[in-house]
Amino acid sequence: QFLKLQWKSRGFPPGPTPFPIVGSMWWVKFRTDHGSLRKMAKTYGNICTLWLGHRPVVVLYGFQAVKDGLTTNSEDVSGRLQTFVFNKLANGKGILVSNGLIWKQQRHFGIGALRKLGMGNKGMERGIQTEAHYLVEFFRDKDGKAVDPSFPIVHAVSNVICAVVFGHRFSLEDETFRQLIEAYNAIVAFGNSRIYFISEIFTWAAERLSGSLQKAVFSRDFVCSFVRQEIKSHREKGRIGEPEDFIDFYLDQIEKTKNIPNSTFDEDNMVQSVFDLFFGGTETTATTLRWALLYMLAYPDIQEKVQKELDAVLSPSHLICYEDRKKLPYTNAVVHEILRFSSIVLITIPRETVKDTTVLGYRLPKGTLIMANIDSTLFDPDYWETPHQFNPGHFLDKDGNFVTREAFLAFSAGHRACLGEVLAKMELFIIFCRLLQTFKFTTPEGVKEVNTDFVFGSTMKPHPYKLCAVPR
């Protein structure tokens, strides 16, 4: 078996020696973290191979390899791996981990529905402004006292998605809402953990022994039954023909396509798509906003500069909208630098080649997994002047105008890139501006140092912290 595996590994990009059953995950100690991926790239190059059991995983490192790998034959690398755990959690439905016709139809429909609901225009802006307002009220009530901003931020960001998919928001005290967030947290905590990788390899044992897997499956069932309840109440309201939210649009779509033979629009795909929008859109954006406020504590001079620009350009009563970013180049650059420097996604959700293809000169058979290291593009020393420094100048030209950067791949690239990029940027910009316009954020008395190290997980989060929001 050992020799068979060595023979099979020939022709793939270089990498640590694979062994039967465990593959070469031993080399990264069953965890693909920043250090192990860097070490692999240093040892084997910017394209190398890890073996997850008997399955080859091609790892891409650095801007050029990630960009070429994901975009040259974009469609060929647009599959998602179907593994034991992914099947348990999504069963091939929805958008995030589906494949083939289901993925194409659900993603296309999802983007279209989000646009019709106002992604990128005034429609969604109102929902975001409402949540920014509640967040401001939350901080105002604290009267400058030290507070952990995590839950109110998660609350604001989830409510934006809730308004889009369910057509209503939740109050901060709502028990169902807390349970939903806890359920999502349990699933997020499981992803990219050691126990996740071990569960993928030793599936028999994981089925019986892994408490984390059982918890993730239980949490997923909880969220799905909540979504089914929402669908039921939407059906009872019967708004077909005049949709107001994502579920309405989807019910309409099921009706329109019921006689089309290969249509994938059904209740199971609707539940999973709603789950995916919530999953993809909450944790990521909320974590980035938590980083945003933490960096403002760590870099008070940058906070002051943003406030100066906001004061100079906007009147205090102005309702901030996404269009304002064009008049606020420094603030826009700070928001982009927050996304770059926090680098919350280490690797893309693993891809899979859907047919035999070529990636950076290597012939890869159908079914090869592709893991693109997003973090390595955001810190690539060949593309960023001061990669390890929080420097809004990365997104400004010499005249202070905002500039986009090709190595800014926080939302990935190619056919499978994030479909919520515009919504995320709208949320980050509007909420960040509104908060900085209203408050000066400071560290609580006695706190001398701001800890900007991350806690490793599916997304990289800041350590819990407290801040004081002092009205300006």
Ligand code: HEM
């Ligand atoms: C700061 C915020 C966000 C970041 C950094 C982020 C990043 C990402 C990344 C790196 C991917 C993987 C792409 C790949 O496999 O190549 C992804 C996928 C995805 N994201 Fe986001 N995302 C954010 C916000 C959102 C929001 C607000 C939504 C929902 C509206 C969303 C929905 C999704 C979905 C559904 C996918 C799967 C796309 C597919 O498989 O076709 N994301 N995101």
